[in-house]
Amino acid sequence: MSFEVLEPGMLALVQDAGRYGYQHMGVTTGGPMDEFAFFWANRLLNNDLNAPQIEITFGRFSLKANHDACIAITGGDLGARINGRAIEPWRTHQISAGDRLDFTAPMSGLRAYLAVSGGFKPAMKLGSCATVSREGLGGINGQGAKLAKGDRLEFETNAAFVEAFLPESDIPDYQQHLRLGVIPGYQYESFPAVQRMKFFSCDYEISQNIDRMGYRLKGDAIHSDLNGIVSEGIAYGAIQVPSDGQPIVLMKDRQTIGGYPKIGCLSALDAGLLAQRGPGASVSFYLSDVAEAEGRRMLFNQRLKTNAPGIRAD
Amino acid sequence: MKIESVNENTCMVYFGDQIGAKSAGLVKQASDRLRRDMSDLIIDLVPSYTSILVTWDLEKADRFAITRRVREVIDADDNNSTEDDSARIVELPVYYDPEVGLDLKDVCEHAGLSRDEVVRIHSEQLYQVYAIGFAPGFAYLGSTDDRIAIPRKSTPRLKVPTGSVGIAGTQTAIYPSCTPGGWQIIGRTPQKMVDWDSDSLALVQVGDQVRFRAISRDEFLELGGNLDEL
Numbered sequence: 001m002s003f004e005v006l007e008p009g010m011l012a013l014v015q016d017a018g019r020y021g022y023q024h025m026g027v028t029t030g031g032p033m034d035e036f037a038f039f040w041a042n043r044l045l046n047n048d049l050n051a052p053q054i055e056i057t058f059g060r061f062s063l064k065a066n067h068d069a070c071i072a073i074t075g076g077d078l079g080a081r082i083n084g085r086a087i088e089p090w091r092t093h094q095i096s097a098g099d100r101l102d103f104t105a106p107m108s109g110l111r112a113y114l115a116v117s118g119g120f121k122p123a124m125k126l127g128s129c130a131t132v133s134r135e136g137l138g139g140i141n142g143q144g145a146k147l148a149k150g151d152r153l154e155f156e157t158n159a160a161f162v163e164a165f166l167p168e169s170d171i172p173d174y175q176q177h178l179r180l181g182v183i184p185g186y187q188y189e190s191f192p193a194v195q196r197m198k199f200f201s202c203d204y205e206i207s208q209n210i211d212r213m214g215y216r217l218k219g220d221a222i223h224s225d226l227n228g229i230v231s232e233g234i235a236y237g238a239i240q241v242p243s244d245g246q247p248i249v250l251m252k253d254r255q256t257i258g259g260y261p262k263i264g265c266l267s268a269l270d271a272g273l274l275a276q277r278g279p280g281a282s283v284s285f286y287l288s289d290v291a292e293a294e295g296r297r298m299l300f301n302q303r304l305k306t307n308a309p310g311i312r313a314d
Numbered sequence: 315m316k317i318e319s320v321n322e323n324t325c326m327v328y329f330g331d332q333i334g335a336k337s338a339g340l341v342k343q344a345s346d347r348l349r350r351d352m353s354d355l356i357i358d359l360v361p362s363y364t365s366i367l368v369t370w371d372l373e374k375a376d377r378f379a380i381t382r383r384v385r386e387v388i389d390a391d392d393n394n395s396t397e398d399d400s401a402r403i404v405e406l407p408v409y410y411d412p413e414v415g416l417d418l419k420d421v422c423e424h425a426g427l428s429r430d431e432v433v434r435i436h437s438e439q440l441y442q443v444y445a446i447g448f449a450p451g452f453a454y455l456g457s458t459d460d461r462i463a464i465p466r467k468s469t470p471r472l473k474v475p476t477g478s479v480g481i482a483g484t485q486t487a488i489y490p491s492c493t494p495g496g497w498q499i500i501g502r503t504p505q506k507m508v509d510w511d512s513d514s515l516a517l518v519q520v521g522d523q524v525r526f527r528a529i530s531r532d533e534f535l536e537l538g539g540n541l542d543e544l
Contacts (some may be wrong), residue, residue, distance in 0.1 A: 033454045
């Protein structure tokens, strides 16, 4: 069973939760830019949480269903339509053989997740199908290619439609001003108090230079007492500050090690919220701690394990 | 040893701040032990010059449990016979010639040495693999003899051919794939550095040692070397 890509749009990638266990060889993890949306899409379908999905950035992505399927759409509202009829994100939908599914343009957020019941079945490379084009790994053929016109997205189950959705109160508002919690760490102590104050009080604008490796921000320059550091491992969400003083938040396709000072790190959930913002959006930072990040994540994981609210079999 | 939180499921283990054989040895020993004893909890390890980044499964342990276990495992006073403290030595054949060593002439001029001397100095040293990063399998080796040290190119190349052997400062490295890069290229190895379809995946690991062996053009070609630019 399969879908066929009619239009790949700007960037549509096969992603699972990521390629773990190879960072010591310099192989980055890849994986969903917005974990919250990705895991919920699988949860709504009662899939394995790691099941492969399609991450659609900006929209203009279209496919044709060759077979009936139950799908879930989460993340940014990219104006999804089935046969021209608008459908809502954060819920499951029935798609029938011959139907056309379009993601038009961003209404809110930047990246949508498309999951199918049972998950897509791409090639696995180093234990994962996460697409990292720079490394030539992942994707439907394992060679790192983004989706292209004519690609077939295979899946196995012809599951009966089960209605499931995320309650309104759980759905993130990607348009509100984003305040990101910073876990102080790495070279935090090497940023003088005045520089930290600037960092936590200034609004930063998301620049044009954003991709799956990193988000470059624009705002008050901040400086540490260090010129460089001994290269060390870079965690997901780490905030690197090069000599121009403009912070870069390192995302899923980041390099595994680097030698710029870092003022701290975001939680994975906050990094995911950042990934839903595009150029021009403003963000600010507040001093958080690892206990808050850990607590939030454990609650999220717990909620993923219990029944998705709103699930009901038809 | 210092253990510091980074995010909800990642911490850094620091073994000092000086690059050198001492911290490299501690990093290798600790990485081996963490892999051996904590593979049930650890998702990823990123060893580097003086530190190891540890990512774990938050479903199985919180940061307090991890910190305690990491400390116990690294500090354990065991002379376990399965522990291999001796570094593996990997020998890499290199064809040093301006034909593939795109910056070999510049390196010779900068050093004020003949080509033979630069090649001899580069290939007689035993190098430590301090870190892997930048690109998959890209190994940072140190340290070169000061006489052949040279800064990175002021304008990086858009494409450095696969297998290129370069120098930057007192570090040397092999480009495992064709990527942009600013290191001064002095030769090329026919040896495949990464192969995701083989069991070995990457030829060298952090903690290994590397020695270069100068080879002729004929041997380079015999070993499957490619003279093309890319």
